[in-house]
Amino acid sequence: MAHRLRIRIPAIAAVVFIVAVMVTGGLIYDRNKAIYHRDVDTVTWTLYQYDRSLRDLRLAIWERGDSRLDETLLDFELLYGRFMVLLEGQTSNFLDRYATGRELIDELDRGMQRLDRRFIAVADGDVAYDAALRRELIERLGEAQELSRQLMLHHGRIAAEERSADMGVLGRLYIAVLISILLSLIAGGVLIRALVKEARQHRHKTHLLESQSETLREAYQRMEVANRAKSDFMAIMSHEIRTPLNGVLGMAELLHDEPLSDQGRRQIEGLRDSAAGLRSVINDVLDYTRIEAGHLAVERQPFHLSRMLEQLATGYQTQSRSGVQFLMRAAPALPTWVDGDVHRLRQVLMNLLNNAFKFTESGFVMLRVSDNGDGRLTFMVYDTGCGIAQQDQQRIFEPFAQTDTALSRRHEGAGLGLAICSQLVAAMGGELKVESQPESGSRFWFDLPLPVVAGVEEGAASTGQQEPLESQHVLVVEDNALNRELVAAMLTRLGQTCELVGNGEQALEALGQRRFDLVLMDMQMPVMDGLETTRRWRQHEEALREQGQRVQRLPVIAVTANVMPEHHRACLDAGMDDVIGKPFSRKELSAALRRYSRVHAAPSSADASPSGGDNAGRGGDGRGCDGRASGPDRGLDSETLGGTVEAAPAVVAPMLEDRPRIDETLLAGDTVEELRQVMSPQGLSRMVANYLQRFPERLEQMREALSVGDHQALGQIAHDVKGVSASLGCQALEAQAARVERMANDGQQAELETQLEILARLGPATGQALRSAGLLQT
Secondary structure, eight states: OHHHHHHHHHHHHHHHHHHHHHHHHHHHHHHHHHHHTOSHHHHHHHHHHHHHHHHHHHHHHHHHTTSOHHHHHHHHHHHHHHHHHHTSHHHHHHHHTSHHHHHHHHHHHHHHHHHHHHHHHHHHTSSOOOHHHHHHHHHHHHHHHHHHHHHHHHHHHHHHHHHHHHHHHHHHHHHHHHHHHHHHHHHHHHHHHHHHHHHHHHHHHHHHHHHHHHHHHHHHHHHHHHHHHHHHHHHHHHHHHHHHHHHHHHHHHHHHTSOOOHHHHHHHHHHHHHHHHHHHHHHHHHHHHHHHTTOOOOOOEEEEHHHHHHHHHHHHHTSOOTTEEEEEEEOTTOOSEEEEOHHHHHHHHHHHHHHHHHTOSSEEEEEEEEEOSSSEEEEEEEEOSSOOOGGGTTGGGSTTOOSOHHHHHHSOOOSOHHHHHHHHHHHTTOOOEEEEETTTEEEEEEEEEOOBOTTHHHHHHTGGGSOOOOOOEEEEEOSOHHHHHHHHHHHHHTTOEEEEESSHHHHHHHHHHSOOSEEEEESSOSSSOHHHHHHHHHHHHHHHHHTTOOOOOOOEEEEESOOSHHHHHHHHHHTOOEEEESSOOHHHHHHHHHHTSTTTOOOOGGGGSTTOSSGGGGSSOSSSBOOOOOSOOSSSOHHHHOSSOOBOOOOOOOTTOOOOOOOTTTSOHHHHHHHHHHBOHHHHHHHHHHHHHHHHHHHHHHHHHHHTTOHHHHHHHHHHHHHHHHHTTOHHHHHHHHHHHHHHHHTOHHHHHHHHHHHHHHHHHHHHHHHHTTOSOO
């Protein structure tokens, strides 16, 4: 307590004295301001003017005699006006404060009234302006002048007294300020002395805290390393287990179609169900790993709500579960098209419905969807199963939590499903809730903001009747040969012509020589990247306009795997018109081409040059894309991918076509399907083979760059692997390469070896997944 008082008392005293200095300073300021605005000087000047006018009028009457009467009358009017000023305003207020001043003013007033009556009579001609009258006026003006002088003396004495009083007050205030400053300095010195003493006492404690902090920091780092190792281990094991598990499921499906005895068929069905349950557990573990690592992504886009619900209901209505009926109740006024993440919503609903079927032996499972009327939809899942006890209803949303050990042994699962659902619902803007009674059933529900999207249904309904794309000549600027071939194949299937170049310098040369309707520009390339290339072309367009040429803006669309908001802004700031993220579908490319078709956009400024005026300079015959590509390639060899691009024939596959299974933990199903539609089997197999052949080489290059500490080269190679993997739908390799690129750019040397080993193990697993998906012909 005494220690605290040693600091608190001088601190409070210093603050009080400083406040006293500030308050006194404010008083001094206010006093000086009041002195500055005081009416003493104004009154002095008014009295002086009045006295001067009296004297001048007396002299004028004496000197002029009976001549220049008009000027004499005018001088009196001026004198009378100045006297009226004495009776009003600041002068009157000042003189009213003193009795003597008021008496003198009243006497002057009476004398001025008599003079005023005399001059009025003279002006009206009632009285002759003779020598006798002039002597009378001079005498009365003399009397008034004497009173005026007395008034001035009285005022001077009052002004001197007030100034003396003001100086006395200011002097006392200045003394108070000096005393306060001195006391503040004394209190500050005492405070500093106490603080120095306290610092000495705390020095030893600080040393102890630093040693403890270092111990805690080391423990935290070990915990972080262990947490990352756990997440990486779970992700790797999920991938590694799924690869042989797909083989087990596939063989079980094949054996199920073979002629078997009843016992053998039951055993195969048990094997298939167990493998499917194991796959479900692995999927939950992988999803939770992503959520825990902060990689949970929610993508909002328009989708057909009723179609999604119909497909979901059809899947459950066809399940052969005796004793359990599936029902769906959807409000009749549900919107058709809404904006949200259809994949995450379907995942949550399927997880809740699967749980309901697991724990319901008889009765029904029902999905109910209703509209709240405020842009939010409510989804409810009812069941007549075993129910959940009150004390367990919040614990079930925790990871690896289950309500009943016996039921857990009867039903496969890791206890992650509801935890994942809760996280997904929260990410989409809702909250997952539960109500349940043991032995009576359960109700899970959540509401989500799903805004209605107007006009999409009509556009979607007429997609099949859309006019075909107008043929355009497209310049593809891409340093990776595989990506060039993919884009060229998509453009060919869309009826476009194109030319392929490998870097920004070649793009500027081609744009200066030939006419193009649109440019697809990679963001990161050797020699000159896409941002600098676009900036230089926009400067070229502006220079042509300044020369008087009519040049329309050439649409430039960025095609990049860097889809972070800052990368998007960088592309737009450089002069690009749009951004497409890799991998993109043919539908997305078609939409971009339609947005910037020649109906809305004009050709490049090469039309203004001598070599860019006709279609002969297009470098294509209107039937496809020029497969020649120049420039260095950092993914696959240009020679391997040169020649004519092979596009898949435009055929419609039957709805129940037997396609190989796709391991969606390693491959992106949408991208793989897009590749199957765009590329011929031979062309696709060649690209996949080249990709897998080059992968060990690229991995070795990354290891060499890490060994010499060249993080920039390591990050660039990882970026190349990420882009090529994204184009082929190898999403696990893409994600791991992106992680390596990010760590290389951040200079995280310690973890890079571990991440490269993870990348190396994912390579063979991805190759096996590509073979299983039928993308690699043997």
